[in-house]
Amino acid sequence: MKPIREVEGRAIPLGLKNVDTDVIIPAQYLKTITRKGLGRGAFETIRAQPGNVFDDPEYKGANILIAGDNFGCGSSREHAAWALGDLGIDAVIAPSFSDIFSGNAFKNGILTVVLPQEAVDRLLEVAKTHPIGIDLENQTVTTPFQDRFRFEIDPFRKHCLLNGLDEVGMTLAQDAAISTFEGRMAADRPWL
Amino acid sequence: MSSKPRTLYEKIWDAHVVERRDDGTCLIYIDRHLVHEVTSPQAFEALRVAGRKLRRPDLTLAVPDHNLPTTARLDADGRRVPIADRESADQLATLERNAPEFGVRYIDAVAPEQGIVHVVGPEQGFSQPGTTIVCGDSHTAAHGGLGALAFGIGTSEIEHVMATQTLLLAPSKTMEVRVEGTLGAGVTPKDVILHVIGVIGAAGGTGYVIEYTGNVFREMSVEGRLTVCNMSIEGGARAGLIAPDETTFAYMQGRPMAPAGADWDKAIAWWRTLPTDPGATYDKVVIIDAADIAPCLTWGTSPEDVVPITGVVPDPMSFADPSKQVAAQKSLDYMGLTPGTRMQDVPVENIFIGSCTNSRIEDLRAAAAVVKGRKVAANVRQALIVPGSGLVKRQAEEEGLDRIFVEAGFEWREPGCSMCLAMNPDKVPAGERCASTSNRNFVGRQGPGARTHLVSPAMAAAAAVTGHLTDVRELEPVA
Numbered sequence: 001m002k003p004i005r006e007v008e009g010r011a012i013p014l015g016l017k018n019v020d021t022d023v024i025i026p027a028q029y030l031k032t033i034t035r036k037g038l039g040r041g042a043f044e045t046i047r048a049q050p051g052n053v054f055d056d057p058e059y060k061g062a063n064i065l066i067a068g069d070n071f072g073c074g075s076s077r078e079h080a081a082w083a084l085g086d087l088g089i090d091a092v093i094a095p096s097f098s099d100i101f102s103g104n105a106f107k108n109g110i111l112t113v114v115l116p117q118e119a120v121d122r123l124l125e126v127a128k129t130h131p132i133g134i135d136l137e138n139q140t141v142t143t144p145f146q147d148r149f150r151f152e153i154d155p156f157r158k159h160c161l162l163n164g165l166d167e168v169g170m171t172l173a174q175d176a177a178i179s180t181f182e183g184r185m186a187a188d189r190p191w192l
Numbered sequence: 193m194s195s196k197p198r199t200l201y202e203k204i205w206d207a208h209v210v211e212r213r214d215d216g217t218c219l220i221y222i223d224r225h226l227v228h229e230v231t232s233p234q235a236f237e238a239l240r241v242a243g244r245k246l247r248r249p250d251l252t253l254a255v256p257d258h259n260l261p262t263t264a265r266l267d268a269d270g271r272r273v274p275i276a277d278r279e280s281a282d283q284l285a286t287l288e289r290n291a292p293e294f295g296v297r298y299i300d301a302v303a304p305e306q307g308i309v310h311v312v313g314p315e316q317g318f319s320q321p322g323t324t325i326v327c328g329d330s331h332t333a334a335h336g337g338l339g340a341l342a343f344g345i346g347t348s349e350i351e352h353v354m355a356t357q358t359l360l361l362a363p364s365k366t367m368e369v370r371v372e373g374t375l376g377a378g379v380t381p382k383d384v385i386l387h388v389i390g391v392i393g394a395a396g397g398t399g400y401v402i403e404y405t406g407n408v409f410r411e412m413s414v415e416g417r418l419t420v421c422n423m424s425i426e427g428g429a430r431a432g433l434i435a436p437d438e439t440t441f442a443y444m445q446g447r448p449m450a451p452a453g454a455d456w457d458k459a460i461a462w463w464r465t466l467p468t469d470p471g472a473t474y475d476k477v478v479i480i481d482a483a484d485i486a487p488c489l490t491w492g493t494s495p496e497d498v499v500p501i502t503g504v505v506p507d508p509m510s511f512a513d514p515s516k517q518v519a520a521q522k523s524l525d526y527m528g529l530t531p532g533t534r535m536q537d538v539p540v541e542n543i544f545i546g547s548c549t550n551s552r553i554e555d556l557r558a559a560a561a562v563v564k565g566r567k568v569a570a571n572v573r574q575a576l577i578v579p580g581s582g583l584v585k586r587q588a589e590e591e592g593l594d595r596i597f598v599e600a601g602f603e604w605r606e607p608g609c610s611m612c613l614a615m616n617p618d619k620v621p622a623g624e625r626c627a628s629t630s631n632r633n634f635v636g637r638q639g640p641g642a643r644t645h646l647v648s649p650a651m652a653a654a655a656a657v658t659g660h661l662t663d664v665r666e667l668e669p670v671a
Contacts, residue, residue, distance in 0.1 A: 023634065028615065168355050
């Protein structure tokens, strides 16, 4: 995974709340057996509407998405994170995320930034005309107008994102601890 | 171990900690991994590319469900009917190849035990109280009905579980949802969970694991508990659970993969230690009076858009939150509904009784009880009954339920996810409405442009025979 330190660029001001995973990537696109190319189905129902933010030339090449409360609710499909990555999105800012989605995003090197609704509202306004900056090291989101919003992030996730670490490889290094646990389990709960 | 009183969730968590880190994150052992065809191909592929093995194939069970057509799977000569959709066929064939390659037990599409992964797990006794259960599907929460910590995971996590049989997790906050009192006539477990989601909201449980407590859940069957826990994710909670008790043990006993003999006694002794200790506390408590729950349904495109069947389509401006006003208006535009319309005046052209939420034998019995002696209304174009597994189907046929449905004009199908999500041939046409026993009313969930009203099996059956959304309590029994 490539390390992430800073994300800077234009942001798509989507703003909607409860954007579910069926909206991010409809089920008919889940039949793929690879992780690639899902951008073509991303936000299909929104993109069918004229004047939608995703096809607005103003936001062409944007690498940040700003959404409302409960972004990514619904299914566990990691295809939602893959689709965002395929669209070129490096970070999503919202007042809250579904737990499964934020985990999937993290595992694909997409930063999810939780900010209060007032801060998100301000960023939605700025995004219409100006770029936004996210500094993971210092946990801040800034605008060219001197706005500065601090966000919280799980320290472990931050460490992995900053260093581009592969979680499976890290856990495999704990093999001895896992084997010890399995030995204990076989004794305590043999029916499993 | 300290003697501090602990909740059911904390007990299961503590029993599965392989390693605890300074920041509170834990490496958690996974007892059971369920696999289906949609979210697993990329995980198997990643193992293959990295030259990694699947650590515990014996704790893993694979079954196809999402893509399978629900029409006959064998022709008159007993040959497999080819699947017309090439991508679906490829994805199913990929699982069929991956399972033996990695040594995973596989229930194939024509096996009598095949079904929806969340119906098969409990039914086979693979899912057990006190276990940690994962699957690349958010409705894994269902297995919490047995008193297991069960939750959906993404494909990277599937790969992690396959390679290490563990997950790195931060502990969740705990929420108690207590429902006490007597449920009214016609109020089913589905109505209870829809009501709960209406109260807490679609994001209300984000960051929490819910424990459902109170006499309503204690008195509920295991099937009903699976329905309730299944939809925890629709309230934002990754997992929901109900303490295992005598009802759970009676359900578990004798299932093919359940503990037996001396193991059974050991298992049951441990299961009895799991319920939340007196004095244990939750981070949040929600108390609901059972008497306040009516047979209910959804009017919009979020599962929190719940209204009693006696209610009307709400006015978007009636919501205090401005962003909810906008969302509600968008929902109504999509759903083709006008504020003030009585829910019972809304006609439906499609009926779906099935899905991991409501496709178990009790669900089919409840629907059949309403349908018996009646006919599907003339304006209903499509009415599907899709049993959750081959075993549920066989049981229903032994009870004669299939004949009740077929005589009424329903289609009696093969097990699978069917019309719950638009991945197989069962879809709701654009602009048409469906009374559905599934779990999501999202935009396009049942097909592009499809309009979904989430209901209980009894209410779906009632809508089928009247042709419009119907208060099941007002249907007179047919002699």
